[in-house]
Amino acid sequence: MQVFADRNAAAAGIERRAKLFRGLADPSRLAILGVLCEGPLVVHEIVKRTGLSQPNVSNHLRCLLDCGLVASDRDGRFIRYRISSPRITALLNDVDALLDVVAEGVEACDNYCGE
């Protein structure tokens, strides 16, 4: 039962990590976070810079907002979005550091975590 207790205790943390990673595991969301890392932007600017469709950007922004990864402020009829915490930028940098080591492997992997 020892093992089970540990497992359940760990499970919650794992599930949370997984969910956060899922939030970061989409090219559209990463593109949005990428342009927001350079500074706050209103939605139509994000659309222009990323080349994504407006509903698509809007959907992903909602997701990122719910997750707490971005924050928004109304500015007249615009809504300006920004990165909510510098830790996010830090995390993205760490990922790039890890990619320096595993990039080829990741590109090659075609199994789960696929294409």
Added chain:
Amino acid sequence: MQVFADRNAAAAGIERRAKLFRGLADPSRLAILGVLCEGPLVVHEIVKRTGLSQPNVSNHLRCLLDCGLVASDRDGRFIRYRISSPRITALLNDVDALLDVVAEGVEACDNYCGE
């Protein structure tokens, strides 16, 4: 065209990041990485500690191996897996640090990236 060149240059990086995040965005894989962070293990030990089925563990290990996130050594009829780089442990710690800030949001998000 300036914008387009930047976009394409960024796209490759974004796609790679997304793929790496996808590799980390599954509870089973995170559970496996979690137990491996405490030290190398052979497959049936991973199965026992995580409570996952053997084929499931094997599938995910293959994915993690292809991605370069874990490495393996044959040891008689056992195969021992280990974390391939300390940067992975570091990244997982960073995620926990970010979760300290955004945990409630992430749990609440039910949209994309959702449960």
Added chain:
DNA sequence: GCATCATATCACTCCTTGCTGATATGTTTG
């Protein structure tokens, strides 16, 4: 060489997610 154990692979199904097009909400300006 055969039985056994450790691990990997395959075929299949289910579920989730992401995108699109159309439309709704909301805000400002004339």
Added chain:
DNA sequence: CAAACATATCAGCAAGGAGTGATATGATGC
């Protein structure tokens, strides 16, 4: 108040990934 613009929401579809059960490969010991 109406028109125009900014953003959000919805329905529906298509694709990818995760899990399972059965089976194959591979190594060890008698």
